[in-house]
Amino acid sequence: MKTVELRTPLDDDQISNLESGDKVFLSGEIYTGRDAAHKRLVKLIEDGKELPFDLKGAVIYYVGPAPSRPGQIMNSAGPTTSYRMDTFTPLLLKNGLKGTIGKGPRSMQVRESMVKNKGVYFAAVGGAAAGIAFSVKQAEVIAYEDLGPEAIRRLIVERMPLFVVNDIKGNDLFEAGVAEYRREE
Amino acid sequence: MREIDVTSIIKAVKDLSISTNIYLGDDVKNALRKALEKEESSLGREILQVILENHEISEREKMPICQDTGVAIVFLEVGQEVHFTGGALEDAINEGVRQGYAEGYLRKSIVADPVLKRKNTTDNTPAIIYTRIVPGDKVRIQFAPKGGGAENMSEVRMMTAAQGIEGVKDFVVDRVSRSGGNPCPPIVVGVGIGGSFERCAMLAKEALFRTIGEPNPDPEFNEVENELLRRINNLGIGPQGLGGRTTALAVHIKTVPCHIASMPVAVNIQCHVSRHGETII
Numbered sequence: 001m002k003t004v005e006l007r008t009p010l011d012d013d014q015i016s017n018l019e020s021g022d023k024v025f026l027s028g029e030i031y032t033g034r035d036a037a038h039k040r041l042v043k044l045i046e047d048g049k050e051l052p053f054d055l056k057g058a059v060i061y062y063v064g065p066a067p068s069r070p071g072q073i074m075n076s077a078g079p080t081t082s083y084r085m086d087t088f089t090p091l092l093l094k095n096g097l098k099g100t101i102g103k104g105p106r107s108m109q110v111r112e113s114m115v116k117n118k119g120v121y122f123a124a125v126g127g128a129a130a131g132i133a134f135s136v137k138q139a140e141v142i143a144y145e146d147l148g149p150e151a152i153r154r155l156i157v158e159r160m161p162l163f164v165v166n167d168i169k170g171n172d173l174f175e176a177g178v179a180e181y182r183r184e185e
Numbered sequence: 186m187r188e189i190d191v192t193s194i195i196k197a198v199k200d201l202s203i204s205t206n207i208y209l210g211d212d213v214k215n216a217l218r219k220a221l222e223k224e225e226s227s228l229g230r231e232i233l234q235v236i237l238e239n240h241e242i243s244e245r246e247k248m249p250i251c252q253d254t255g256v257a258i259v260f261l262e263v264g265q266e267v268h269f270t271g272g273a274l275e276d277a278i279n280e281g282v283r284q285g286y287a288e289g290y291l292r293k294s295i296v297a298d299p300v301l302k303r304k305n306t307t308d309n310t311p312a313i314i315y316t317r318i319v320p321g322d323k324v325r326i327q328f329a330p331k332g333g334g335a336e337n338m339s340e341v342r343m344m345t346a347a348q349g350i351e352g353v354k355d356f357v358v359d360r361v362s363r364s365g366g367n368p369c370p371p372i373v374v375g376v377g378i379g380g381s382f383e384r385c386a387m388l389a390k391e392a393l394f395r396t397i398g399e400p401n402p403d404p405e406f407n408e409v410e411n412e413l414l415r416r417i418n419n420l421g422i423g424p425q426g427l428g429g430r431t432t433a434l435a436v437h438i439k440t441v442p443c444h445i446a447s448m449p450v451a452v453n454i455q456c457h458v459s460r461h462g463e464t465i466i
Contacts, residue, residue, distance in 0.1 A: 021228075036303065063252065064252060064253075064292060064294070065252050065292070066248070066249050066252045066254060066290060066291055066292040067290050067291075067292065067293075068290070069290050072290075075248055075249070075252070075290055076243070076248045076249045076250070076251060076252040077252050078251055078252050078253075080253070080333075080334065081333075081334040081337070081367050081368075083367060103334075103366065103367075103369065103425060103426075104334075104365065104366040104367035104426060105365055105366055105367070105426065123366075123425065123427065125232050125235045125236065125239075125425060126251075126334070126369040126425060126456070127236060127239070127250065127251045127369050127456055127457055127458045128235045128236055128238075128239040129239070129243075129248075129249065129250065129251045129252040129253075130239050130242040130243040130246060130248040130249065130250060131235065131238060131239045131242045133248065134242075147305070148293060148305040148307060149252075149292050149293065149294065149305075150305075161235075163228070163427070165427075173427055173428075174365060174366055174426050174427060174428075176428065177226065177228065177421070177423060177426070177427040177428020177429070178365070178420070178421045178422055178423070178426070178428050179421070179428075180226070180421065180428050181225065181226060181229075181421035181423055181428045181429050181430060182419070182420060182421030183419040183421065184419075185416060185419055
């Protein structure tokens with residue numbers, strides 16, 4: 001396990017260097033998206049239409065932030081539970097998505113898709129949302145404003161603290177962690 | 186008869202919406218601090234520290250602890266001597282939620298149609314309101330912003346008397362085990378036993394309001410709670426599900442009588458941001 005400074009967009013070399021359990025400080029441009037936005041993104045891909053942002057090397061953060069106060073860049077913005085995006089993620093990975101950020105484990109299909117397409121899944125600390133907001137230096141809604149908190153935002157983040165959960169070798173930090181601390185009764 | 190103008194209800198609900206989302210109870214904070222002392226996983230300790238630091242940040246910056254500021258759950262106890270004036274009681278509660286979530290810059294997380302359109306109501310209404318008429322001339326408002334992630338890991342099961350207390354325990358442990366890291370552990374586990382299909386679910390939610398560290402008034406169920414907490418923490422799920430000793434901070438059981446044919450059991454999962462507050466008018 002190591003600590004890695006990472007900057008988006010991510011390429012295969014950066015991704016290959018990451019291992020499950022690594023601590024990452026992520027900087028650069030990332031995009032927010034959760035249930036409703038994913039449904040629309042996948043529909044666009046299926047219809048052969050252009051997406052509101054370039055998926056190549058992109059990182060999607062599963063978050064619906066609290067609304068910002070006047071003058072505030074970002075209000076509380078912690079991760080939401082990732083499994084709800086599992087049905088959509090393989091198609092996005094196939095189309096160039098390199099990283100996702102959320103909380104909770106991913107399905108086997110998503111994990112296999114990450115191995116195949118060279119992608120990683122990062123965990124942020126769920127419920128630590130006020131602290132995470134200070135990693136965000138710029139934010140703007142770029143699509144689906146009608147979805148309110150579920151709109152797609154482009155964020156510029158600086159040293160956002162994350163853990164690598166799934167790497168391209170198929171490792172999973174949830175499985176490994178629980179196996180280490182489980183006590184049979 | 187005591188007259189209460191509903192504007193005081195609006196104000197109380199508005200204030201509770203904001204305060205419960207920013208300030209966490211000392212019982213939860215203390216339980217997390219104790220967990221940090223005992224946690225064996227270094228990653229688990231790091232996560233617990235981040236969670237504790239986040240409380241300081243949210244209080245200092247007046248930002249919500251979690252971006253999921255929840256669906257507004259309201260338990261009302263209305264004294265039967267009370268007469269409300271100035272409007273409808275439920276409208277007042279929803280107005281309080283509307284004002285609190287707007288002025289507090291809290292997230293609006295409610296969709297009007299749960300399946301087809303899923304269009305955001307944009308003001309976090311309607312609240313989920315449970316009202317009981319009780320003796321007296323006071324109104325007690327208990328308020329809890331309930332996040333979606335942990336709520337999704339909850340379950341009701343219609344069990345049988347033959348399955349008994351061992352069946353209940355296995356169900357609770359299994360429910361937590363299957364939830365893994367999804368509900369943002371360390372969690373609080375509310376268990377409702379008895380009543381009917383819907384009553385046990387409400388009991389499980391009511392159980393989450395109990396102060397952490399306060400024992401179950403029934404010594405036998407207190408024992409069951411202790412055993413369940415031990416078994417759950419032996420699952421190894423740990424903070425955020427990434428492995429460790431601290432999967433749950435507490436297990437709270439509430440029971441009521443039920444039909445001779447039934448043993449309804451509900452498990453309501455609460456994330457570590459265990460928010461609730463109350464006002465008595």
